[in-house]
Amino acid sequence: MEKNLNHLEQLRDHILRRIPERRVETIEDAYYFIEEVGFCHLMTDGRDNMPSLYVAVCGRRDVRLPRNVQSDAETSLTWHLKDELARLGAAFYAKQLQNIPTFIALDLVPYFYALYSCSPAFSPQKFSSDAIAIYRSLRRESPQTTAQLKLSSGIEERKRFDKALEELQLAMQVVMSEVRYVPKFTYVWELAAVRFPEQLRKPKRISRQDALRHLITNYLATVRYATARQAQCLFRCSPAETGRALEQLESQSLIRTFAESNTVLLIADEDRLPPRRIDLEKASAW
Template identity: 50%
Template sequence: MTRATLTSRSRPARPSALPDEIEEYRDARWRREATRQVETAADAERFIEQAGFVACLTDSRRPGPSLYVAVCGRRDAVLPRNVQKDPETSLTWTLKDEIMRRGRVYYAKLARGKAMFLAPRMVPYFHAIWGLRRAEEPRRLSKQAQAILHVLRREWEMSTSDLRSDAGIISRPAFTRALDELQAAMLVVPAEVCYAPKFTYIWTLGVGRFPDALRRRVTRDAALKEIARCFLTSAGLTVRGELARVAGLSRSDAGRGNRALVREGYAVMLSPGVYRLAAPQAFTPAAAPACAVDAGPTA
């Protein structure tokens, strides 16, 4: 019996604004089914690679693919108020830590402070939108963020408390804001989390884990198109404002990406802000991805 069968915590069913075939397509692509739910770090990495970009702890009240929803294996999963005692939330958190340690997919707080996983193939496109060139750093980064970056470029990786001390930042909130700023600019990532002797993150440079992806030059227009393609491929159809919310783009940028797909013939526009995959075979059962089984080690 699966976790999705055992749990009763879900929202009452309500009519969807999306066609049934789109919801079923998303169920398969976003692992919102008990037969496809994520249980291991290897499962999660395959899910992220397939979806392209995935939120960490969002639930059915937020659009887009989510690791938490994939762990639950059901469309209507909702985070409980007491997450500390919830087994599905705990497993999601444990998988997040293991994925971070393995370093095979990109993980950080990205646009709008959202904790997100990126498949390596998507890193150049997100970096083209939000990344900073070194020459831009003095002008666009806060003094605290520059101080942290200077330390990490010298030491390469460091725990939270040591990094704050070496950067000379007394205020904890200022330090946290600076770290969020560096993550959003795709300069710094958490590499590992330690729980003993005390809880702390280990921080490192993003370019140390994904050197080729972060050094690859991509135009902004190409990046917007590929981010839009990635989401539409996994969603089947995108409604007004959905891509912007999921990827952290402005609505105008999301529209530019979707319209580029229409010009290419990859998508059709059903109405302003509503785009659907052009390929009619995309929504047949045969097009749904299989849930691969990893027989090898997970570490």
């Protein structure tokens, strides 16, 4: 088993760009990286068993976030790439996974939407009154800066505004579409269905269980191995839901499971579940 895991770590080095020759240096590199892994956290050190744009920028395994991020070149580049990816709409910027800033490849957005959104259309009864006010304000005018949105929604108290906005982000109803630094720093907010109409205005009819199975498949194809607990916590699903998805993957011989020290280890089959491949035609068009 130890020899097998060492081999899988070497595969991870390539997929997650933890080697100098594959590190992310440009906006094109960042786009290709997200397309290769499907989804990734923005600014983490990779110890949570998730792809990380910051780790890919560093191009090495043993990464630690610096104390002074303002003067760190790798951190600054990661933030710059985040701003550009969001501005270009090259990937969906959200907080779906563990409430951590995350980029999602556009082909996976309908699956995340099926798993996390309240329904195919906005349902006021599913949201707080503050969230409804922000949503309706963006329906009248979108996009808006943070200051504009606070004023137009009538929610100027920062704590209330942030809580309501996060509620809408987690349900994939609102997305940050731009970061502005002049004349002062601000985010720009937009209805997700307006920003990504192809993925969200007429979402595919995907069941919650099918969406979870598809996303776990993508996750394991990327990280190559994980524990059942990690998969469950990552997607915030019940043990029963996660268990059904894993049983289906195992029945299709896409993964193998091993029990070690009261931990169920999931390993992607090297032949039946290869890493994601980039759609070169789509990538060239972008």
